[in-house]
Amino acid sequence: MRSLKGAFMTQLLIRLFIRRPNSPQDPRVRAAYGNLASVVGMVCNILLCLGKFVVGTLFGSIAITADALNNLSDASSNIVSLVGFKLAAKAPDAEHPYGHARFEYLAGLVVSVTILGIGFSLLKESVTKALHPTPVQFGWLTVAVLVVSILVKLWMSGFNRAIGRIISSETLIATAADSRNDVLSTAAVLVAAILCRVTGWDVLDGLMGVGVAVFILISGWGLVMDTLSPLLGESPSEDLVEHIEQTVMGYPGVLGVHDLMVHDYGPGHQFASIHVELPAEQDPLEAHDLIDNIERDFMKHDHLMVTIHYDPIVTSDAAVGVLRSRLTEKLRQLDPALSLHDLRIVPGKTHTNVLFDLVLPAGYAGDKVELLTQMEQFIKEQDPTYNCIIKLEQSYTAAAHK
Ligand SMILES: [Zn+2]
Ligand SMILES: [Zn+2]
Structure with missing residues (x-):
C-alpha cells in the first residue's frame, strides 16, 4: 500500500513537471527528467540534513550529526548533477561537435571527491568521540526525525530508480542505490541511539559515528570508480552489443558481423562501427544499399550513429x-x-x-x-x-x- 502511494507521488511529480514524458530520448525531455530528480532530491536532502543537524547538536550525538552530513553530501551531489544535466543538454557547437554529455560524468566525479572529503573529516571526529565519549541525551524528537528520514529515503530510492530507468541514467540509478543505503545507515543510527539510552554506554555514539563515516567513504569511492570508468572509455554493455549484432544479423543476406566498437560521448551520444560480412557474389551497389539501410535503422530507432565496413565472403x-x-x-x-x-x-x-x-x-x-x-x-x-x-x-x- 505504501509503495503504491509512493509510486503515485512519483507519477504525480512527472505529470506536473515533465511536458512530454513519453519521449525520454529527446535531449530536452531527458534534461527535464534529470532536473526534476535533482531538485526533488535536493529539497528532501536539505530538509533531512537540517532536521538531523538540529537534533544531533541539541542532544550531543556525533552519529546523528554524521548522518546529517551524509544527507548534506547527497544534497551537494544533487546540485552538481543539476548543473551536469544542464551542461550535458547543451547542443553540439563548433569546438565540441560530439556534444557536451560527458559533463554528466565529470559532475559525478566532482561530487564523489567531495563526498570522500566529508567522509574523512567525519571519521576523524568520530574516532575522537569514541576515544573520549561525552554524554548523549535522548529525546523522542530524535526518534521522530530518524523515522521520518528513513521513510523519506525509502521513497527517494524508488523515485530515483523510476526516473533513472526511464532516461537510462547511471547517475540516477546510483543515487537510488545510495538512498537505499542511507535507509540502512539511518536505521543503524536509530538503533544505536535507543541502545545508548537503554544501556547508558555513550561510547556507542562515537562508534556508530565511525560506522557512518566509513559508509560514506565506501559509497564515495564507489562513485569515483563509476564516473571515472566511462570517462576513460569502457566496453559497451552486453545488452547493447547483443542488440546491435542481432539487428544487423536480422537483415537478409548478412552472413556475420565482427569488430564492433562503441564510442561513448556521454548518455545519448554514442557512435559505433562494425564489420558486416556479405556474400562476395552480391552486386556491390546492392550491398551498399543494404548497408545504408542498416545504418539508417540504427539512427532512427536507437539514436546511434553507426559506420559499417563491408567484408565480402567467398561462399562458392x-x-x-x-x-x-x-x-x-x-x-x-x-x-x-x-x-x-x-x-x-x-x-x-x-x-x-x-x-x-x-x-x-x-x-x-x-x-x-x-x-x-x-x-x-x-x-x-x-x-x-x-x-x-x-x-x-x-x-x-x-x-x-x-
Ligand atoms: Zn573485417
Ligand atoms: Zn555509404
Whole structure:
C-alpha cells in the first residue's frame, strides 16, 4: 500500500513537471527528467540534513550529526548533477561537435571527491568521540526525525530508480542505490541511539559515528570508480552489443558481423562501427544499399550513429567453409573467448596463403606466441602447402575477465 502511494507521488511529480514524458530520448525531455530528480532530491536532502543537524547538536550525538552530513553530501551531489544535466543538454557547437554529455560524468566525479572529503573529516571526529565519549541525551524528537528520514529515503530510492530507468541514467540509478543505503545507515543510527539510552554506554555514539563515516567513504569511492570508468572509455554493455549484432544479423543476406566498437560521448551520444560480412557474389551497389539501410535503422530507432565496413565472403569455395569451421572449433578448444574472421585462401605457384584475423579479448593474459605457433601447426596439418598469415586483433566489446 505504501509503495503504491509512493509510486503515485512519483507519477504525480512527472505529470506536473515533465511536458512530454513519453519521449525520454529527446535531449530536452531527458534534461527535464534529470532536473526534476535533482531538485526533488535536493529539497528532501536539505530538509533531512537540517532536521538531523538540529537534533544531533541539541542532544550531543556525533552519529546523528554524521548522518546529517551524509544527507548534506547527497544534497551537494544533487546540485552538481543539476548543473551536469544542464551542461550535458547543451547542443553540439563548433569546438565540441560530439556534444557536451560527458559533463554528466565529470559532475559525478566532482561530487564523489567531495563526498570522500566529508567522509574523512567525519571519521576523524568520530574516532575522537569514541576515544573520549561525552554524554548523549535522548529525546523522542530524535526518534521522530530518524523515522521520518528513513521513510523519506525509502521513497527517494524508488523515485530515483523510476526516473533513472526511464532516461537510462547511471547517475540516477546510483543515487537510488545510495538512498537505499542511507535507509540502512539511518536505521543503524536509530538503533544505536535507543541502545545508548537503554544501556547508558555513550561510547556507542562515537562508534556508530565511525560506522557512518566509513559508509560514506565506501559509497564515495564507489562513485569515483563509476564516473571515472566511462570517462576513460569502457566496453559497451552486453545488452547493447547483443542488440546491435542481432539487428544487423536480422537483415537478409548478412552472413556475420565482427569488430564492433562503441564510442561513448556521454548518455545519448554514442557512435559505433562494425564489420558486416556479405556474400562476395552480391552486386556491390546492392550491398551498399543494404548497408545504408542498416545504418539508417540504427539512427532512427536507437539514436546511434553507426559506420559499417563491408567484408565480402567467398561462399562458392567449399574449402574456405570447411577450413573456417575447423579453425573455429580449434579456437573454441583453446579458449572460448577467442574468435576469427576474414578468412581467405589465396593459391599461389609454390604455396597457398591462408589469411585471417584472430581476435583476442582486451587484456588477454595468455601466451600469444604459443597461440600463434599452435594455430600455424594446426593449419599445416590440414594441408602442408598452406602458409598462414595471422593478424592479431584486440576486441573492443568485452573485457577478458568477464
Ligand atoms: Zn573485417
Ligand atoms: Zn555509404
